[in-house]
Amino acid sequence: MVAALNAALRDALADDDRVLVFGEDVGRSGGVFRVTDGLQVEFGDRRVFDTPISESGIAGAAVGLAFAGWRSVVEMQFDAFSYPALEQIVDHVAKMRERTRGRVDMPITIRMPAFGGIKGKEHHGESPETFYVHTAGLKVVAPSNPGDAYRLLRLAIADPDPVIVLEPKARYWAKAEATLTLEGPGIGIAATVREGDAATIFTYGAMVARCLDAAEALAGDGVFARVVDLRTLSPLDTETIARCVRETGRAVVVHEAPKTLGLGAEVTACIVEEAFDFLEAPVRRVTGYDVPYPPATIEHRYLPSVRRITAAVRDVVAY
Amino acid sequence: MVAALNAALRDALADDDRVLVFGEDVGRSGGVFRVTDGLQVEFGDRRVFDTPISESGIAGAAVGLAFAGWRSVVEMQFDAFSYPALEQIVDHVAKMRERTRGRVDMPITIRMPAFGGIKGKEHHGESPETFYVHTAGLKVVAPSNPGDAYRLLRLAIADPDPVIVLEPKARYWAKAEATLTLEGPGIGIAATVREGDAATIFTYGAMVARCLDAAEALAGDGVFARVVDLRTLSPLDTETIARCVRETGRAVVVHEAPKTLGLGAEVTACIVEEAFDFLEAPVRRVTGYDVPYPPATIEHRYLPSVRRITAAVRDVVAY
Amino acid sequence: MASEPHHWRGTEPRRVLAPDGSLVGDPDVGLGPDDLRAMLRFMLLARRLDRECIALQRQGELTVYPGFEGQEAAQVGSAMALGPDDFVFPTFRELAAALVRGVDPVQYLAYHRGTWHGGPYDPRATRFGPICIPVATQIVHGVGYAMGLALDGVRACSLAYFGDGSTSEGDFHEAANLAGVFGAPTVLFCQNNGWAISVPTARQTAGEIWKRAEGYGFPGIRVDGNDVLAVYRETREAAARAYAGEGPTLIEALTYRVGAHSTADDPGRYRGEDEVSDARGFDPIARFRSWLLAAGHIDDDLLAGWEAEIEEQVLTIREGVIAQPPPPVEWMFDWTYADPPSALAVQRSEVLGG
Amino acid sequence: MASEPHHWRGTEPRRVLAPDGSLVGDPDVGLGPDDLRAMLRFMLLARRLDRECIALQRQGELTVYPGFEGQEAAQVGSAMALGPDDFVFPTFRELAAALVRGVDPVQYLAYHRGTWHGGPYDPRATRFGPICIPVATQIVHGVGYAMGLALDGVRACSLAYFGDGSTSEGDFHEAANLAGVFGAPTVLFCQNNGWAISVPTARQTAGEIWKRAEGYGFPGIRVDGNDVLAVYRETREAAARAYAGEGPTLIEALTYRVGAHSTADDPGRYRGEDEVSDARGFDPIARFRSWLLAAGHIDDDLLAGWEAEIEEQVLTIREGVIAQPPPPVEWMFDWTYADPPSALAVQRSEVLGG
């Protein structure tokens, strides 16, 4: 996935000379995960540059640059390090278009390695999507594979509105062949990544692969679960969500973020609103727990496991 | 309510000489809403003091003061002005107890005037509860009347864990007689503020009064809606929520925050998990819209109105 | 003689005119008599309009309004020093600067009437950013904008206004540090008016604000913010450095907030009347007017003529403000996204449907 | 002679020992021969342990590890200058300081083994705060703690460590400004090691870090961070000022990060080997050792004896680290709240149930 993201940035820089890439360590070193590798050499240090450690400054500078007609693609080095920028993101990045009655677009892309699963240090495994999905004016995407990563990042950069791109760091090094192309579903469209009719598992990010594993395990027992990769977390693809529940009658939502007011709450509420009559069992949420993200040696007990996912699917199917 | 909050602070300062009150303009001027009126004169400027405009500094200083054995009650001058402190709140205030394996408590109370309805300026009408309810390690309360305000603020201050106190600014000047006492339900306990069996309206903050108006209007038409004031938003009183849905079969959630991943999503998910079999209609959410909080002259079109609430209740009842 | 405002203590500010209007520097700051007169006229209009706004608020025609009486020189002097391509990022208290920059006051006041947030005027056309409430956040925008100017190789700068209290925020620091690192063509313009709501500058910081600049590697300047000529000259020089690629300047303009923080504020709770009446002895308009009179650039007839004109101008503005209706409710939805998601369209029709 | 690290340019730092170990100041910093020897021994232990940790990481026994080779004097000198009641708020790179403060290295390294977050040791007992990753946030804690000391009238101070890169964050500024306003008894101790991951100090800020202090109204000091005696003396004086109620001090200690940012980092991508080998010419241990030898405080026998002892000590630590099992999974739930809500108890039993 790193290569796909890198290609997306390269192509965006090449296609539109108003695109800038900046953030901490994105220039010379090419980013701590090498997502920006080689870009500074190729496009020069005017367009790809390192900043001081200053997340609020980075987000705020992107706002000012937008006033000056630039299209910033900024990196927050890790999920939790976007928190110092929250005021700028909520008060200005998200609201500036409204505040100026459409006169000033905020074509800002805020990338960050997100979620856990890499035995990282504290504050390196956060799932911050709730903060951004709840904030009107932002879009939020979370690709799970290289093809989506390429396309969604490019669409994010091209979007006149600010887009938060949550890159599942646990999938950065996942090997997968992919044609990198702009063709394909846009922001806001979920993908059914495995067919099934017993229940639908809604998920995103690194949990997509895990849910596929769970579905495979279940299939061995004759339980055929559909898996939907939401891909875009805001706006949610409520149509696909409702359709799948109408078709399968049962739903499980899987994510790494803590349960309370994690995205699963919104997906559940949406199912209730849009497909109540078709719902044959309570929606089950298989999520991180309502605790701080735990240390490396026990993070696997925090993250939704194949066992927990399959158990939840069996539960709703047996309901 | 201002008087009740003021009394709670005064009594807490008097009862425990490790309690400190600080924030922007809380000392000499007594706070922009006068919640801290007179406290500096009474307890001196060692214990009640003004700070520079530095929300992250205020929250972070409270963390350091907790290490030194002090119990800080800090004010964020308005809801949106807590955002610059988010990193300190999420990374440290909420997590420090866990990070130190229980060796260092964080008895920090973060008060803020919250929600809209006072024709305020931009960034003065935010409903930030989602950010705090989603954050493990915090408790969140939102009293709707003077009695609860007094008790919950005192309990928050006495709590060994950090508590966010969202004070519904639109109710600051509401006239209501109340005995101010510590006796009564603790943090985590909702209140049924009006009986009814046709449906339950779950709400909190300034919307409690509005929901009561709506229930009154509905009662005129023979529709008897129960109204539950959640009072504590984290941890949610899931028992009361589930019991009410079991008893009334129908639910509406009302809040000012935008719909997507507002608290209504969690309440809905909780209902589905705990009372699915009793649910006779989809849960309806009557909330702020998924837009930035609007300017004063149209905020009444954004906030849940009696009309929108009654319509939703009629909908679920007729379902 | 009345004593200087408390926060003026310390390093002597740069001056052209002494508080009594006498010359202590070179009055040739690069402005001809017409410009000098225009400067005073802007200050007079600003003061009159400011008072009118307070009246409008009391009459229920505006929501909470933040007056700026006493700060006319700081705002008019700095705003006049900018060129047409320069871009201003204001706080919520820069109506005087907005007037100078040609922002339509009725549109500006739509903000305080509660008919729109941010910039009801066109920030691009006026090169005057949206009104900004979360203190210090706009300074970062100013720096980002300036970085953009530098990338484009445009000979222009940005200027962000902010108060003494705002300098305590992390965003002040991040903005200043970024400006230094990127050599951004920007002016960080602090109106130190002695108070941040109820907190005096001395409880806001233990240092002098202009001195912070050295730590960021660029010049810091302390100017008498009630001396419009000095403000003009220092801002102009800062802008000139920016144009020349010499990077940012921090200007601390010492001024005084004569009125309340806003119409919702009661300064009687935290400061004495003496302080305010003392400060009136340093009035920026009186100072400049007395020098202009002495220098023969204006006379009483001209002033009387202006007074009548300004009355009329303010009346027109007043009427314009009062005539502003609330915005169509669908505006709430129409600019959140360039291309609104379908769920938002549903919410929009719910509102319009009733 | 090798050239000085790039970021040492500018104001000459305070020194007792020149880089070659010769005296350029008064070596009587208030330490007797035993203390001086202890100082060197801590530095030697720290370096040996640091290298062991890197080995442990390579062997899969630790998660990502941030080495501190080259910074031993900055850490040991400053930590030794503190009294038992003083409280340290570290970053993630202060293992050497932790050793001096008596933190059990096995418990400390539990953090890097991934068995617990924050402070696996007891921060209260050791007066050494939890390891802190979000840069600059701990500086604010140091200031808050110091405010608490002042309220209690205790004769003690806090000291927060942070890097050059961390000074770009808003929290650095808010901490420093609060410290100034409240006259907090605290030491803001910057280890300027020239790099923040891949970004050199010159791209982090255009100013000199120690100069920031003036803007906050308290003293700023630039010290040669590879001169352990100077570091000790300056920190001790800063602490003494704090004890005496004279408020905060900002210390910029010029040092150099000889190794990678962490075991996950590849410095070959952004800096040349020349720079590193040049910097080795300013090694803090060699400098101090050579002076101690010359002054007759140590001899080769003693050093040889230490070497053997340290090998053994490090072996014991190594074994202790490797012996550490993952924590019981329920720990995940046991300290989130003093009094966990019932929903969390349900989650806890779900985990324990399988």
Ligand SMILES: Cc1ncc(C[n+]2csc(CCOP(=O)(O)OP(=O)(O)O)c2C)c(N)n1
């Ligand atoms: C982030 C943030 N915190 C708090 C406030 C509330 N507030 C509004 S104005 C103000 C005082 C600002 O003082 P100063 O910067 O000196 O500007 P002045 O009001 O004097 O023009 C405060 C605290 C705010 N607007 N933004």
Ligand SMILES: Cc1ncc(C[n+]2csc(CCOP(=O)(O)OP(=O)(O)O)c2C)c(N)n1
């Ligand atoms: C708020 C925040 N942003 C980004 C990071 C990622 N990060 C970890 S260490 C580091 C560099 C720190 O540099 P410096 O302060 O000089 O300390 P050093 O690593 O040199 O000891 C960065 C950017 C972080 N930990 N916290």
Ligand SMILES: [Mg+2]
């Ligand atoms: Mg001010």
Ligand SMILES: [Mg+2]
């Ligand atoms: Mg460094």
